[in-house]
Amino acid sequence: MSTSAKMILVLAVITALAGAILSAWDGYTQPKIEQHRLEALQAAIADVLPAHDHYDEVQADDMTLYVGKNSANQPVGIAFRAVGSGFQGEIAMMVGVTPDFEQLTGLAILEQIETPGLGAKIQRDPSKPDDPNWFTQQFQGVRPNPEITVVKNQQPDQPNEIQAITGATISSRAVVQILNTSLEQAKQAYRTSKQQVS
């Protein structure tokens, strides 16, 4: 056999074997990976929505809304994923809001790569072991109308204000900005989805 024929044959055999092994392995692991993804999503939705019986997934305006409903099938809250830029990279979060978009029911940071010790406190503040989630928890009950704003070095006294993390104003502002933009989009998408139904 000529050298080039042998080269082609050997590489073809190696790649075919690799492909076969990988597709078999993918068939085995993919359902488990998908299950982890789903569990993480459900945990985040449960985290930000008020007590609900079940939730429906609604697609509208390129957005996915998770509409939490009570046992009478009435909407009690809407959760959606919001993504935007933080100080270093993308911040992804799950937002919960009442169906009239007048009050936030919860906020959970899903992914962030902010500076550990400073901006990363938006997800978990290790310097406050009793209350590591204080930053996201203060969003519960906030009224986003007018726009949510950040205050520094003082206690928030308006229903649309939240307190910034000391030393991480940019990250704090980024969360609020992502929130304000995505709330507007989600409101629009929810309106569209209701029109589609009726």
Add this chain to the structure above:
Amino acid sequence: MAKQSVSLSREFGKGLWAENPVLVSLLGLCPTLAVTNSAINGLAMGLATTFVVVSSGIIISSFRKLIPHQVRIAGYIVIIATFVTLADRYLAAFYPDISKALGPYVPLIVVNCIILGRQEAFASKHHPGRAALDALGMGVGFIAVLFVLGSIRELLGSGSILSFQVLGDWWTPWMVMILPPGAFLTLGLLIGLSNWINEKRATA
């Protein structure tokens, strides 16, 4: 071809210290610096890399006479990439937290020069048994350095080792240790220490 004069225990042991891939050859520095912000991440990356270097070493050394010289690198890379993908999917399916922490650095094991280096320098010229021992030694040497590096950085940067709180409240964590500069500082000091020990031994 295989030098029978080298004992099997030496074949394994050289990767641990004398030819340690990180401390002596300075190979695989990208994952070494990037994922060692905690002991568990260093350990997981070390184990995944060891799995890849050992399995691809055995396969490549078994078929070393069948793979034409001209396409050997292409062949090696496909074999290595297959094992890396197996490891990546395994971590994602069974250890989702570790998989998330290591992020893109698991797929990047493909381009870790320790792995291709061992195939080219050793597995392609020796019997599978020796290739496996050599790869295992390199892997264990790699795990050891990543684990020590990760432990030091986690201890100073978070006050814990393997997530067990070791240092009390009096300790103010050195944030810099779990950030990129901490990786460079600690690795530099470790390499310095290993060179210092070698020099001591040579003069003693």
